[in-house]
Amino acid sequence: MDNTLIQQGYFNVGATLAQRIIPVRAGFDWVKVVNYTEYGATSANAGIEFFWQTGMPQGSAIVKYHNSSTTMLSALFTLNQGGIYYQDTSVQTPETVVTGTTIDHATGIFTAASHGYATGDVVRVTGTTTGMYQVQGIDFTITRLGANTFSLTNLLTTPAAFVNATAFSVRRIPFNPIYYPRRRVITAVQAGTVLTTQTLVTMSVTHGYTVGQEVRVNIPSVWGISGLYGVLGVIRAIGEADSNGYTNTITLDIPTSSWSGTFAWPVSTLMPFTYAEIVPVGENVDATIHGATAAGVDTGPLNPNLLDDATRNTAAINLVLGTGNGTISGPAGKTAGSPGDLVFWMAGKNYLI
């Protein structure tokens, strides 16, 4: 077969059943997955063979499965039924808009019917009416509260600067920017609760930073703080809880005595304004080599990578194996029963004629 690229591999299903994401650098036009363990068993509704090809809907697959005997049946997973997905993480386009009805700033609850989001998703809110204007255009990690409600995981919305909104639009951001580490919007700044003379910063989206990285803090004066615009700092600790209990934080070696004021979200009448941001700029070699920790203990060399400041391209073309349609197990493994299934996969790339 000329000009055909075939990649293959295998894995054991983990203790917790979840989608299986496999980077397939060259992309793929067709996929075949075989659950080797189930081929020789008789588990009811356990998928044993799956096929997907370019042109079929995302998350679909042609499925062969056992009933409760050795009889083999076939079925079809249709759109988004936990079959096989083609995923390109370089895509930055926000997903389809979901219309929301209310934002209650006292409780922090966003109401949007059938939003379909999960805890940990990143969303961008726009077009609010009557209030909560300040959060527009900013990405936030969310916490799912229910089928119709969610909250912003790292923002306290109770301050008086926020006002209830009667409508809004929201879109999920499918993937992070492709270069790591990423710039993040600041939601709170205060003195450290553990390292009390250093600066503790909370961010709107799960930051992904590590100790030793160097960042620039850009907080325009409209945010109530002076002395923290364009200031460099080295991350000394991550995850220190701020006074609101949020742990999506970094502790910087910027002494609290170098800035003044209290960080506060601007009232909406001050819009438009520039967001307060953390911008990764590199790493502190001393901190990385000597492994400085929050307690200042030298843990020895940590094999530093001197090119790790926003230069790692994390984009990938992924083969995503789903968990099934709720009845018949998917290519990622069984939907019930003990984990450990041995699954083989094969993905090919061919001419499209």
Place this chain on the structure above:
Amino acid sequence: MDLRETEDQLTRDMLAATASVVNCTHGTNGDTPTNLTRSDIDLIYRTLVGNNAKTIAQMIDGTNKFGTAPVRNCFLAMCHSDLTPDMQNVNGFRPTAEYPAQQGIGESEFGNIGNVRFWISSAGSVLPTSSALGNNVYNIFVTGLEAYGIVDQDGYPQQFRYAPKEIAGGPLMLNATAAYVTAMVPRLLNDAWLLSLRATLLVS
């Protein structure tokens, strides 16, 4: 799609992910960020000069030609071609046709405002539906000298790889293949010398 376009896109995405951001705030379209104004550009210039960034484009001396005027030492700005109508509405905009000399002006250069010369491309950086009102947000990367660079991997230069039908075409020699490969890392060298000015359009 070609090799250089891919490199441009990777560099663009690196700048969009890592450069410090300043929103346009002096425009009149009611969005956040607003449309581009002279005040926003002057603020960027002041910030870069304050950070000791060096300009890239040298001054173009004035000459005795009707309708031209000298062009100052400038930082370079790279942005999407959608911004061209708004740029022309900015106070002090001068198109390249009004430069006193045409030597050394790139095909992509659109004009200058104050101490910034603008280069446009249809592949410029856009954040879809990201403004407060849900409009597209445009990144305008204003850069000083040596603010960012590209690191090529030693021994692995950009290559165009062509396999003729005798190699790739099988027994019947039906097909040839062509591809390119590159191993490069775009990165900021000094983040204080480059800013991303974000704007929306005056009329979407």
